[in-house]
Structures are given as C-alpha cells and as structure tokens.
Amino acid sequence: xxxxxxxxxxxxxxxxxxxxxxxxxxxxxxxxxxxxxxxxxxxxxxxxxxxxxxxxxxxxxxxxxxxxxxxxxxxxxxxxxxxxxxxxxxxxxxxxxxxxxxxxxxxxxx
Amino acid sequence: xxxxxxxxxxxxxxxxxxxxxxxxxxxxxxxxxxxxxxxxxxxxxxxxxxxxxxxxxxxxxxxxxxxxxxxxxxxxxxxxxxxxxxxxxxxxxxxxxxxxxxxxxxxxxxxxxxxxxx
Numbered sequence: 559x560x561x562x563x564x565x566x567x568x569x570x571x572x573x574x575x576x577x578x579x580x581x582x583x584x585x586x587x588x589x590x591x592x593x594x595x596x597x598x599x600x601x602x603x604x605x606x607x608x609x610x611x612x613x614x615x616x617x618x619x620x621x622x623x624x625x626x627x628x629x630x631x632x633x634x635x636x637x638x639x640x641x642x643x644x645x646x647x648x649x650x651x652x653x654x655x656x657x658x659x660x661x662x663x664x665x666x667x668x
Numbered sequence: 669x670x671x672x673x674x675x676x677x678x679x680x681x682x683x684x685x686x687x688x689x690x691x692x693x694x695x696x697x698x699x700x701x702x703x704x705x706x707x708x709x710x711x712x713x714x715x716x717x718x719x720x721x722x723x724x725x726x727x728x729x730x731x732x733x734x735x736x737x738x739x740x741x742x743x744x745x746x747x748x749x750x751x752x753x754x755x756x757x758x759x760x761x762x763x764x765x766x767x768x769x770x771x772x773x774x775x776x777x778x779x780x781x782x783x784x785x786x
Binding site for chain 1: 672674701703708709710711712713716724726756758760773774775776777778779780782
C-alpha cells in the first residue's frame with residue numbers, strides 16, 4: 559500500500575524567507591504527484607501537478623520537484639508572504655487511487 | 669466556467685441516521701472522486717465514479733455508497749452514521765487519461781461538506 563509522509567508537520571517562518579516542504583512516498587509506481595493548498599475548513603486548491611516523466615514544475619514563486627526513483631518531492635516557496643499561511647498537502651496518483659499526506663501547516667509571520 | 673460545487677455546506681446528523689451529499693463536477697469533467705478528511709488528517713480516498721460505475725474504492729465499509737448520474741454529477745450516501753463519520757467530505761473531478769483531453773489527470777476539488785454526527 560502506498561504511504562505518503564510530509565515533513566515537517568508544522569513550520570513557522572518570518573516573512574520573506576525561502577522555504578522547502580518535503581513529501582515522500584513508498585511506491586515509485588505513480589502516475590503523477592499534485593501539491594495542494596488548504597485554508598482552514600476549506601477545500602483544496604491545486605498548486606502544481608508533476609507528471610511521472612517530469613522532474614519539476616514552476617508557477618510564480620512556487621517550484622515543485624519530483625525524484626520518482628527515491629520517492630521524494632519538494633515544494634519550494636520563494637520570498638514567503640503572510641498570505642502563504644495554510645496547510646500544504648501532497649497527493650500521489652497511482653492510476654487507481656490518490657494517496658495524500660497529512661500535510662505541512664505553514665505560518666508566515668509578518 | 670463553474671468549478672466543482674458541493675451541497676450542502678454543513679450538515680448535522682444523529683448517530684444511526686443516513687445522509688446524502690451531492691457534487692457537481694467541473695464543466696467537461698467525467699470522473700468524480702470522494703474523500704473523507706478528518707480533523708488534522710489528509711483526505712482519505714473513498715471511491716471514484718466514471719461512466720456511472722464505481723471504478724475504484726478505498727478502504728471504507730459498505731455503509732458508504734455512491735452514485736453517478738448521466739450528467740456526471742454524483743452523490744455520496746452514508747448509512748447508519750457513527751460519531752467517527754464526522755469529517756469534511758470532499759469531492760474532486762477530473763478527466764481520465766484517454767478520454768477527451770484527459771492526458772494530465774489533474775484533480776479539481778470542491779469546497780467540501782462539513783458533516784457533524786452527534
């Protein structure tokens with residue numbers, strides 16, 4: 559069974575810092591990996607999707623990388639802002655099911 | 669272009685009751701997946717519907733059932749509610765690879781339905 563782990567569980571940084579969120583998965587046979595943002599009590603907003611054949615994707619201040627062979631993905635956030643405060647979730651798609659990590663709760667302090 | 673919509677937003681039920689949650693997919697999408705998210709946890713996959721059939725199912729009991737209609741909208745039904753069923757229920761829509769432009773297989777989520785069982 560695929561297991562997805564996110565480290566750290568919580569992170570607090572001052573505004574302007576660059577930061578890295580980590581996601582690891584146990585089975586490298588994935589179709590794609592998707593990073594989401596979730597605000598308290600709300601649904602999920604897709605940030606980036608990386609296909610299994612890709613190494614990275616970029617959108618604005620966000621960059622996500624994928625190393626399928628080692629079962630790892632990172633989400634890099636540049637020049638963090640208070641509005642980035644949220645929980646960040648990664649999900650791997652095996653083609654049959656989607657498996658989520660438990661998320662990293664990010665607080666950006668003004 | 670309307671995104672994924674879910675109804676109701678909030679729901680309070682009593683143990684033993686039954687509940688039906690509804691989801692309308694993003695325009696052009698043909699696949700609907702349902703997730704349960706307990707407080708402080710990541711979403712857990714319940715099942716996925718495609719062409720009105722249950723395509724895949726996660727590790728949830730038969731009390732959880734669903735349906736997909738010809739217009740691709742979907743319902744999630746939970747019978748004999750337990751306190752542990754209290755959670756945020758999320759619906760996601762997508763296009764399966766090979767269908768239309770579904771090469772990417774990206775999921776789009778609705779705002780969720782908050783179910784509280786007392």
